Amino acid sequence: MLPQKVVDAIHSVVGSGPVGLHEPSFEGNEWLYIKECLDSTFVSSVGKFVDRFEDDLACYTGAKYAIAVVNGTAALHIALKLAGVQQGDEVLIPTLTFVATANAVTYCGAEPHFVDSEEKNLGIDPYTLREYLNNISEICNKQCVNKKTGKIIRAIVPMHTFGHPVDIEGLLSVARDFHLVLIEDAAESLGSTVNGRHTGTFGLMGALSFNGNKTITTGGGGAILTNDPNLAKKLKHLTTTAKVPHQWEYVHDEIGYNYRMPNLNAALGCAQLEALPKILKQKRELFNRYQKVFSMLDGISLIKEPENCTSNYWLQTLLLDISQSNQRDQILEVTNEAGYMTRPVWNPVHNLIPFKDCPRMELTGALSLSQCLINIPSSSGLVGAIL
Amino acid sequence: MLPQKVVDAIHSVVGSGPVGLHEPSFEGNEWLYIKECLDSTFVSSVGKFVDRFEDDLACYTGAKYAIAVVNGTAALHIALKLAGVQQGDEVLIPTLTFVATANAVTYCGAEPHFVDSEEKNLGIDPYTLREYLNNISEICNKQCVNKKTGKIIRAIVPMHTFGHPVDIEGLLSVARDFHLVLIEDAAESLGSTVNGRHTGTFGLMGALSFNGNKTITTGGGGAILTNDPNLAKKLKHLTTTAKVPHQWEYVHDEIGYNYRMPNLNAALGCAQLEALPKILKQKRELFNRYQKVFSMLDGISLIKEPENCTSNYWLQTLLLDISQSNQRDQILEVTNEAGYMTRPVWNPVHNLIPFKDCPRMELTGALSLSQCLINIPSSSGLVGAIL
Numbered sequence: 001m002l003p004q005k006v007v008d009a010i011h012s013v014v015g016s017g018p019v020g021l022h023e024p025s026f027e028g029n030e031w032l033y034i035k036e037c038l039d040s041t042f043v044s045s046v047g048k049f050v051d052r053f054e055d056d057l058a059c060y061t062g063a064k065y066a067i068a069v070v071n072g073t074a075a076l077h078i079a080l081k082l083a084g085v086q087q088g089d090e091v092l093i094p095t096l097t098f099v100a101t102a103n104a105v106t107y108c109g110a111e112p113h114f115v116d117s118e119e120k121n122l123g124i125d126p127y128t129l130r131e132y133l134n135n136i137s138e139i140c141n142k143q144c145v146n147k148k149t150g151k152i153i154r155a156i157v158p159m160h161t162f163g164h165p166v167d168i169e170g171l172l173s174v175a176r177d178f179h180l181v182l183i184e185d186a187a188e189s190l191g192s193t194v195n196g197r198h199t200g201t202f203g204l205m206g207a208l209s210f211n212g213n214k215t216i217t218t219g220g221g222g223a224i225l226t227n228d229p230n231l232a233k234k235l236k237h238l239t240t241t242a243k244v245p246h247q248w249e250y251v252h253d254e255i256g257y258n259y260r261m262p263n264l265n266a267a268l269g270c271a272q273l274e275a276l277p278k279i280l281k282q283k284r285e286l287f288n289r290y291q292k293v294f295s296m297l298d299g300i301s302l303i304k305e306p307e308n309c310t311s312n313y314w315l316q317t318l319l320l321d322i323s324q325s326n327q328r329d330q331i332l333e334v335t336n337e338a339g340y341m342t343r344p345v346w347n348p349v350h351n352l353i354p355f356k357d358c359p360r361m362e363l364t365g366a367l368s369l370s371q372c373l374i375n376i377p378s379s380s381g382l383v384g385a386i387l
Numbered sequence: 388m389l390p391q392k393v394v395d396a397i398h399s400v401v402g403s404g405p406v407g408l409h410e411p412s413f414e415g416n417e418w419l420y421i422k423e424c425l426d427s428t429f430v431s432s433v434g435k436f437v438d439r440f441e442d443d444l445a446c447y448t449g450a451k452y453a454i455a456v457v458n459g460t461a462a463l464h465i466a467l468k469l470a471g472v473q474q475g476d477e478v479l480i481p482t483l484t485f486v487a488t489a490n491a492v493t494y495c496g497a498e499p500h501f502v503d504s505e506e507k508n509l510g511i512d513p514y515t516l517r518e519y520l521n522n523i524s525e526i527c528n529k530q531c532v533n534k535k536t537g538k539i540i541r542a543i544v545p546m547h548t549f550g551h552p553v554d555i556e557g558l559l560s561v562a563r564d565f566h567l568v569l570i571e572d573a574a575e576s577l578g579s580t581v582n583g584r585h586t587g588t589f590g591l592m593g594a595l596s597f598n599g600n601k602t603i604t605t606g607g608g609g610a611i612l613t614n615d616p617n618l619a620k621k622l623k624h625l626t627t628t629a630k631v632p633h634q635w636e637y638v639h640d641e642i643g644y645n646y647r648m649p650n651l652n653a654a655l656g657c658a659q660l661e662a663l664p665k666i667l668k669q670k671r672e673l674f675n676r677y678q679k680v681f682s683m684l685d686g687i688s689l690i691k692e693p694e695n696c697t698s699n700y701w702l703q704t705l706l707l708d709i710s711q712s713n714q715r716d717q718i719l720e721v722t723n724e725a726g727y728m729t730r731p732v733w734n735p736v737h738n739l740i741p742f743k744d745c746p747r748m749e750l751t752g753a754l755s756l757s758q759c760l761i762n763i764p765s766s767s768g769l770v771g772a773i774l
Contacts, residue, residue, distance in 0.1 A: 024428050031425060038418055041410050043606040043655065044599020048543055070457050070607065073645035099628060099639045106642050107494075212431020212649070219430040219649035220457065241486060248730035252486045254743045255493050258460035261605035262599070264652065269431065331636055341774035354642045 002299055002327050004336040006318070006376075009293040010340045013286070014382045017339020022315065023379040024217045027277060029271040032117075037267035042250045045240070047263030049270055054223070056273050061190075061198040063206070063225035065232035068261035068269070069239050072187040072209025074254045075222035076104035078238055078259060079205040083181040083232060085110045085154050089107060090146055090359060092156040092180065094124050095348040096366040101157055101185055102349045113146070113153060114350040114360035119319070121306040122198055123166030124158050125365075130174050137178065155181040160189035160199050162375070164305055165214070168194055168202045183207065187222070188216050190314035191280045192305075200225045210265075213237070214278060215314050215380075216272035217266040282380035283313040289383065290316055290376070299324040305371075313378070317345075320372040328371060334387035335376070345373040389686055389714050390721040393705070393763075396461070396680040397727045400673070401769045404726020407691040409702065410766040411604045412666060416658040424654035432627070434650030436657055441610070443660050448577075448585040450612035452619035455648035455656070456626050459574040459596025463544070463610035465493035465625055466592040467647060469618060470568040472497045472541045477533055477746060479543040479567065482735040483753040488544055488572055489736045500533070500540060501737040501747035504756055506706070508693040510553030517561050519748045524565065527607070531565045536746060542568040547576035547586050549703035549762070550602070551692055554579055555589045555755050569595065574609070574680050577602050578667045578699035579692075587607075587612045592622075597652075602666060602701050602767075605652040605661035669767035676770065677703055686711040690760075704732075704759040712758040719761065732760040 010019075030185030037043055039150075050068055069075050085091055087109030093101045095114040102112040106277035115132075118125040137144050137153060145155040156175055167360045168184065175182040184190075187209035193199065200206025209222035224235050242256025261269075287302070294302045299321045305311035320328060328344065335342040348366050351353055397406075406503040424430055437455055444453035456462050468489060472478055474496035480488045483502040489499040502519075524531050524540060533542040534588065543562055545553045555571065562569040573579075573587030574596035580586065587593025612621050624630075627645025648656075669673035674689070681689045686708045696747035722729040735753050736742055 007390065024430065026425055026428060031422065034421060035418060037415055038421065041413065042599070044604055045607070046599070069438075071645045099630075099637070099643070100645060103628070103642055103644070212429070212433065217431055219651035220432070220645075220647070241490070242720065243486075247723065250486070250733040251567065251739065253740050255490055256486070257490070258458050258487060258607075260607070264606035264655065268651065336634065344637075346637040352638065355638050365688065 002324060003331045005297055006300070006331050007338045007340065008046050009297060009337065010376055013289045014377055016249060018362065019382070021341040021343060021375060021377055023381065024212060025036040025275065025379065025381045028275045030268055033267040033271045034264065037264050042126045043264040045260055049259055049263045049266035053266040053269045055274070056270060058164055059224055060273060060276070061201055063198070063201045064227040065225070065229070067224045067232065067235040067239060068172070068223065069259045070223045070261055071220045072207055072222035073100040073104055074213065074259040075207035075209070075259070076101060076185060077093065077107045078223050078235060078257065079183045079207050080108050080155065081103055082083065082234055083155050083183055083204060088151055089154040090149065091153045091154060094159055094366065095350045095360065095363050096122065096161065096345060096369060097159045097185065097348055097349060099349055099352065102232055102355055110154065110304060110360050112349065112355060112365060116360060116361055116363045119369060120159035121164050121166050122303065122369065124171060125339050126167050126170030126174050126333045129171070133174065133178050139179060144180055144181050144238050146359065151182060155183055157183045157185050159185035160192055162303070162317050163189045163192050163312040164303060165189065165192050165194045165199050165309040165311065168199070169204045172202060173281045188314050189312060191276060193310045195308050201227065204228070205231065210269060215312050216269070218261065218269040218272070221261050221265050221269060279380040280312055282383045283378065285383045286378065286380070287316060294318065311326055315375045316378045318374040320374070322368060322372060325371040328374065331374060335375055339379055342374050342376050345370055390713060392684055393687065393718050394722055394725045394727065396684060397722065397763055399680050400676045401764055406727050406764040406769065407766065408728040408730060408762060408764055409597060409600045412662065412766070412768045415662040417655055420654040420658045421651065422649050426460040430649055430651040431472045431649050436653035438482045440660070441654040443657060444610055447660060447663070448588055448612055451614040452616070454611045454619065454622040455653055456609045456611065456646045457648055459594055459598065459609035460487040460491055460643070461626070461646040461664060462594035462596070462611045463488060463570070463572060464494045465622060465644065466570045466594050466611050467491055467495050467542065469621055469625065470542050470570055470608055475534065475538055476539045476541040478541060480755065481546055482737045482747065482750050483509065483548065483731055483732060483756060484546045484572065484609040484736060486736055486739065488546060489742055497541065499736065499745050500706070501740060501745060501750060503748055503750045504753045506752065506756060508550035508551050508553050509690065509756065511558060513554050513557030513561050518556070520561070520565050528567060529566050530638070531567055533746065535742060540567060542570055544570045544572050545636065546572035547579055549690070549704050550576045550579050550699040551690060552576065552579050552581045552586050552698065555586070559589060575601070575701050576699060580769045582695050588614065591615070592618065597656060602699050603663055603671070605648065605656040605659065606694045607648045608648050608652050610627060632663045634687060639712055663674070666767040667699055669770045670765065672770045673765065673767070674700045674703060682704065701763045701765065703765045705763060707761070709755060709759060715758060715761065729761050729763050732757050
């Protein structure tokens with residue numbers, strides 16, 4: 001019954017299938033800039049589009065600096081590294097996230113410490129977190145130590161799930177009180193703001209992603225935002241093999257990474273960033289259209305942007321009442337069969353084999369959410385041209 | 388005197404400057420395929436060009452499998468990881484290489500163990516290496532143990548410098564006798580062969596690079612070659628976040644990496660690979676033209692492909708007689724001032740701060756070479772259209 005109603009509701013908004021979950025939209029200068037990039041032959045590590053993309057990103061987000069990298073995972077890795085995360089540390093991350101967040105922690109030799117998520121914004125609840133840290137940690141020498149493992153909890157990486165901003169100001173306050181570095185995982189939230197300020201600019205650093213399924217894409221790509229000029233310099237240095245500038249000498253003064261974004265991909269990014277305001281309008285309109293039909297169904301609702309926040313509505317997300325969660329798989333099956341690509345939220349990361357022994361708090365909120373969330377077709381192109 | 392003669396010789400071959408060191412050539416289907424990729428909207432992790440690029444690479448090199456990744460550093464990292472390199476191991480690498488080789492070793496938690504290079508092919512000499520390993524190592528439980536450090540020497544990563552094949556068969560024999568996994572760093576040698584067999588296909592795995600300065604480019608990119616079907620499967624899995632295939636479930640069964648090559652970059656690669664035979668012809672012709680003029684100069688010579696080998700002549704390389712090495716910097720200065728981009732070989736990696744305490748053999752050959760080698764303009768386009 002409900003599954004068929006969901007199919008009908010989606011159909012009434014997006015028409016007949018097949019319809020993908022999220023397809024990019026190239027309606028601006030994408031071809032022009034990429035052709036210009038090819039014609040210049042500067043497709044790789046040198047070229048004007050990387051600089052321009054970084055400047056445009058900083059301008060758009062209001063961050064003082066943006067450093068373009070090869071993807072969102074690389075952005076998180078380097079941000080954590082420069083946050084001082086090292087061998088033997090723990091890093092607080094939501095269990096309800098894409099696996100990249102946890103992987104990036106392990107690349108630093110550290111271990112994820114999993115935190116619950118709440119229904120309100122699908123992210124970490126500062127009040128629950130504060131209570132948890134009060135119980136399990138103690139502050140020694142201005143460091144937060146896990147009393148059980150004896151390890152330093154160095155950082156926290158809240159994520160803005162599907163573009164909906166987490167309670168970032170509440171989390172900043174917890175981070176300050178417990179001496180945690182806060183790195184924002186803004187991979188999904190380009191265009192999302194909290195009280196008018198762009199997500200990814202609240203923490204010491206913020207990580208963006210421009211993967212093909214994101215609001216805008218560079219093919220593969222990511223960026224790190226920061227307001228700290230020294231960090232910006234170090235981020236650029238570490239992501240470009242730590243080479244010390246010289247006309248011809250090869251001096252690398254630390255162990256660096258080959259994480260720079262190629263100019264070809266940045267050319268695509270420059271055009272996509274120009275189109276972002278229009279894409280955001282279309283995505284909001286798609287939410288409004290879905291909202292009209294789903295608000296008439298019982299047992300299911302559409303996730304709306306939190307108060308005082310603007311969401312980019314990256315992925316439109318249905319929330320099943322807990323009483324209906326046993327219908328989730330049936331809904332996934334019939335919608336996909338009907339040609340509407342839908343999918344559940346990620347498997348909570350603490351359940352994955354490589355992370356099953358990592359420290360964690362009680363994760364009842366995330367486990368419940370993981371049974372109740374369904375992403376539905378979200379491409380900006382689904383609403384056509386809007387005024 | 389010699390510096391001006393070098394300027395004149397370069398001028399006589401490539402005409403008036405400014406001339407870069409190595410610029411890519413886009414004269415085939417580059418724009419066509421990239422346009423097709425953009426038109427399809429599949430610019431990222433899904434799309435036909437990645438599969439095609441991998442098939443075309445396997446076909447061209449004769450490797451059974453090719454896995455496209457985000458760059459050559461990523462290729463080396465994952466190859467070393469799947470070779471079993473782990474925390475506390477040592478890995479033999481030439482000190483005369485780009486820093487990426489050493490960095491990739493450290494990403495596995497291992498330490499580079501630096502090996503000398505010989506003048507003949509600018510790579511590791513198997514005879515010297517065998518003698519060295521006989522002295523410093525012992526075989527315990529079929530593992531090569533460094534008697535001084537007590538650590539396992541797990542692997543060796545010979546490199547085909549500037550496209551000139553190393554004595555790979557000699558090194559394979561040493562690797563076999565000392566129970567070392569051999570990973571070929573073929574980042575510079577696409578198109579180079581040894582007895583007709585493509586470099587990168589001799590070792591358990593081989594790493595390629597398609598950075599913008601390489602013989603062909605994908606903007607940023609790399610690939611891993613292997614003949615082992617199980618390794619090929621694991622390489623694909625590890626480089627694509629270790630996700631277990633499912634229509635919608637997110638299961639990742641190990642700590643993976645976001646190292647896949649975007650479809651946009653693979654589209655460029657497909658066109659570049661089509662052009663490779665022509666580019667190789669042009670680069671050989673450029674060598675012949677340089678050879679004519681430099682063979683008339685005393686105190687300096689052009690590096691030629693080793694016997695029984697075909698070199699791709701990626702970077703044309705001058706070798707100063709040791710008696711002339713004090714003129715190296717002067718040559719670099721006057722050529723660059725005259726608008727011809729030239730540069731020395733890499734600073735030997737064991738001299739860089741992050742690697743200064745790593746184990747090493749006597750490195751007299753590499754140190755001497757590092758004072759005597761100069762790369763000169765090498766773009767295929769410098770010879771124009773040839774018959």
